[in-house]
Structure formats: C-alpha cells, structure tokens
Amino acid sequence: MQKKLLAVLAAVLTLGCFEESQTANMAPPLSLATFNAGLARGFVPRADERLLHVATALAEIDADVVCVQEVWEPDQIDAILKKTEAPFPHTYYERPAPKKGDDEDAPPCSEEEATTLAGCVQQNCADVPVNEMTGCVLGKCGEEFASLSAPCRTCVAAHVGQPTDVVLTTCTGFAAGGYAYDGHNGLLLLSRRPLSSQRLVALESHLTARAALVARLSDPGLGPLDLYCTHLTANLSSLEYAGAYESWQDERRAQIERILDDVESREDPAPVVLMGDMNCGPEVQGLGAEYPEDFELFADAGLEAPFASEATACTWCQENPLIAGGEDGD
Numbered sequence: 371m372q373k374k375l376l377a378v379l380a381a382v383l384t385l386g387c388f389e390e391s392q393t394a395n396m397a398p399p400l401s402l403a404t405f406n407a408g409l410a411r412g413f414v415p416r417a418d419e420r421l422l423h424v425a426t427a428l429a430e431i432d433a434d435v436v437c438v439q440e441v442w443e444p445d446q447i448d449a450i451l452k453k454t455e456a457p458f459p460h461t462y463y464e465r466p467a468p469k470k471g472d473d474e475d476a477p478p479c480s481e482e483e484a485t486t487l488a489g490c491v492q493q494n495c496a497d498v499p500v501n502e503m504t505g506c507v508l509g510k511c512g513e514e515f516a517s518l519s520a521p522c523r524t525c526v527a528a529h530v531g532q533p534t535d536v537v538l539t540t541c542t543g544f545a546a547g548g549y550a551y552d553g554h555n556g557l558l559l560l561s562r563r564p565l566s567s568q569r570l571v572a573l574e575s576h577l578t579a580r581a582a583l584v585a586r587l588s589d590p591g592l593g594p595l596d597l598y599c600t601h602l603t604a605n606l607s608s609l610e611y612a613g614a615y616e617s618w619q620d621e622r623r624a625q626i627e628r629i630l631d632d633v634e635s636r637e638d639p640a641p642v643v644l645m646g647d648m649n650c651g652p653e654v655q656g657l658g659a660e661y662p663e664d665f666e667l668f669a670d671a672g673l674e675a676p677f678a679s680e681a682t683a684c685t686w687c688q689e690n691p692l693i694a695g696g697e698d699g700d
Contacts (some may be wrong), residue, residue, distance in 0.1 A: 405428060
C-alpha cells in the first residue's frame with residue numbers, strides 16, 4: 371500500500387505582515403494542533419474503548435488551540451470537555467439540525483430489502499459488537515448491501531453505530547435518509563485563550579453533516595486571527611455516492627470552495643488559520659498524494675501548509691496503529 375499524507379493540517383493565510391508582527395512583539399509563538407479522534411461508533415474500531423484515552427491525550431496536547439474532528443455523540447463531547455476544561459477553558463461546538471425526509475414519503479428500504487440484508491447479518495454478524503458491525507456487514511454481507519437501492523443504502527449507512535434491528539426498523543418505517551449521528555458535524559474547537567465571534571459555516575454534504583467552525587482569537591504577537599476548524603468529505607469507496615454532486619470528490623471540492631468564499635467575503639478580515647482533516651493532501655518526502663488537485667485549491671487561494679511541507683510521517687499507513695492490521699496487511 372502506498373503511504374499517503376491525508377492532510378490533517380493547519381494552513382495559514384498571510385494577510386499583511388504576519389511574521390514581522392510576531393518578531394517585533396517578541397511574543398511567545400502561537401501553537402496550533404489538529405486531532406482526528408476517530409470516535410465514529412460502528413465505523414472506526416474500538417471507539418468506546420478509546421474515548422477516555424483520547425480525552426486524556428487531548429488534555430495533554432501542548433498547544434494554544436486544538437481543532438478536533440470525529441467527536442460525534444453527546445457523551446463523547448461531554449467526556450472530552452470534562453477532561454480538557456482546565457487546560458482548554460474556551461470551547462466552541464454546535465449541533466446543526468439534521469435534515470429529515472418527509473414523513474409522508476415512502477420508506478427508504480422495502481421490506482424485501484430489509485429481510486435480505488437482515489438474514490445475512492443474522493447469519494454472519496450476530497455475535498459482532500455494535501461498534502464493529504459496519505466492518506462485518508461490508509465484509510460479510512457486501513453483496514447484499516450493494517444490491518440495496520440507493521435510498522436504502524444511504525439510510526442504512528446514515529444510521530451506522532446503532533444495532534442492526536434498530537437500523538432496519540428505522541429505514542423501513544419512515545424516510546429517515548438524513549445524516550449520520552443525528553446530524554452532528556463531529557467538530558470541537560478547544561482553546562486556552564478566549565474566543566469571540568463564533569459562527570458555523572454549513573457545507574453541503576451527503577450522508578455526514580459537514581461544516582466549518584469559525585472563531586476569532588486575539589494573539590499578543592499576531593493580533594486578531596480567524597480560526598477555521600473543519601472536516602471535509604472523504605471518498606467512501608465502499609458506498610455509492612448519492613448526493614447533490616457527481617462524486618465524493620466533487621462534493622469535497624465544493625466544500626473547499628465554500629470555505630474559501632467565506633474567507634474572502636468577511637466584512638472584518640484578519641489573517642486566517644485553517645485547521646482540520648481535509649481528506650486530501652500533496653506528495654511530500656516519499657509520501658503519496660491523495661487528491662492533490664483538491665489540496666492545490668488551498669495554495670491557489672494563498673494558504674500555506676507548514677505541516678504538509680515538513681511532514682516526515684504519514685497519516686494513512688501501517689505505522690499508524692489505528693488503521694493498520696487489515697486482513698490483507700494494508
């Protein structure tokens with residue numbers, strides 16, 4: 371498997387004398403971090419077992435600001451806020467309202483579809499824990515899942531992390547083909563310093579709610595900064611794209627353009643820091659690119675990616691214990 375750098379980055383858009391201001395004031399440098407917690411129950415392994423370890427690790431990060439992704443559930447948010455309240459007393463997160471279907475519409479899954487999938491799941495995944503169910507269904511019942519209609523696949527995938535019987539009852543009972551995790555975007559902004567002017571930029575997306583959290587921070591050396599914390603659409607190869615664009619990649623590119631448009635349209639502009647999981651990245655120092663043409667949109671807009679330019683470790687390879695250990699060794 372080619373080692374890849376899926377940019378989980380902090381990019382800086384320099385407007386004015388950014389570096390000169392820091393040198394002139396001799397203030398301590400601003401430290402920024404981004405952290406994908408991978409707490410997607412039913413999709414990322416051992417989400418429950420890792421929760422408190424993740425919360426503890428976040429509390430120990432030596433940074434002024436941390437942009438956290440994939441904190442999907444209310445109990446996960448509470449656990450992290452409790453562990454990090456001392457080092458990071460200033461926080462920002464939002465729960466956008468999920469998009470629901472019209473209750474009068476036909477249900478996404480027919481009874482026949484549900485019965486076929488349920489039979490395979492019962493035979494092959496009955497004893498699998500809920501947080502490992504997605505992998506089992508896609509691995510053992512991939513043919514049955516692929517045979518579902520597009521609305522049915524979307525609904526089943528949107529309710530990932532719930533028991534199979536609950537998922538099937540939901541998807542055959544009403545048109546609930548909305549967002550996974552009740553529409554939460556999974557984003558959490560932690561800061562040692564006060565934040566102001568918080569707002570959310572909604573990004574059009576399929577299956578998972580995507581957004582950018584925006585907040586202003588005042589730095590002694592740099593002055594006011596606008597922080598953007600986001601997690602862009604991933605290319606979910608195991609799921610057929612059924613959103614408003616042509617593909618997962620087209621959706622991600624539209625999200626990048628939406629964020630850059632927001633940066634350009636601010637009434638009171640300040641230097642921008644863009645942090646998060648971009649699900650795209652350049653080829654650097656032997657690490658393979660992942661949709662580099664998408665990542666190039668940031669550079670075209672004048673943003674610099676210090677982490678990507680100096681990266682020595684990949685984020686998607688065997689050395690990363692969270693994603694290593696697949697059946698084929700990749």
